Amino acid sequence: PPSPPLLSLRGGGASIDRSTLIGMCLALLAATMNGVGLNLQRLGQRRHGPIINVCGVILSALCGPVDMLSYSFAAQSLLAPFGSFSLVINLLLASPLHGDAVAPRDLAATALVISGVAVCLANADGESVARSYE
Numbered sequence: 001p002p003s004p005p006l007l008s009l010r011g012g013g014a015s016i017d018r019s020t021l022i023g024m025c026l027a028l029l030a031a032t033m034n035g036v037g038l039n040l041q042r043l044g045q046r047r048h049g050p051i052i053n054v055c056g057v058i059l060s061a062l063c064g065p066v067d068m069l070s071y072s073f074a075a076q077s078l079l080a081p082f083g084s085f086s087l088v089i090n091l092l093l094a095s096p097l098h099g100d101a102v103a104p105r106d107l108a109a110t111a112l113v114i115s116g117v118a119v120c121l122a123n124a125d126g127e128s129v130a131r132s133y134e
Contacts, residue, residue, distance in 0.1 A: 023074025027082035030067035033059045035089025043097050081120040084113050 016024075037059030044053025070079055091110050094100040 020074040020078065023070045023072075023079055024082065026066055026070030026073065027079045028085055030063040030070060031082055031085035032089055033063040033066060035086035035093065037061075037063065038086075039090065039093045039097055046098070078121065081117040084117055087113055 037056045040056030040059065041053050042056075044050060044056055067083075070082075088110060091102060091106060095102050
């Protein structure tokens with residue numbers, strides 16, 4: 001039997017499979033943890049000392065297991081583009097935390113990345129295939 005579509009229109013609204021939604025949320029959480037962790041490490045090394053730096057290292061280290069967990073809920077073709085969300089987090093945190101200027105070129109590059117992610121997600125195959133060694 002054919003698999004149900006990733007997105008379906010029911011009663012005028014879009015619905016997403018629960019497992020896929022959990023995977024997407026976990027992938028976004030992992031990308032956010034990575035972006036925040038890297039910025040905390042930089043902040044700790046520049047100003048606030050080792051405790052902030054260690055918090056950043058812990059967040060960055062924990063993003064891997066969370067990302068791995070997300071792939072058990074949704075297809076890789078759907079989740080892989082969410083890794084670039086950490087670039088957006090870096091753009092949002094660089095100015096307030098570190099005083100970095102955000103140039104128009106940075107905004108344009110981020111918009112290009114976001115549009116590429118949107119294209120990837122629009123064309124992603126949401127079907128997960130279970131494989132075994134038998």
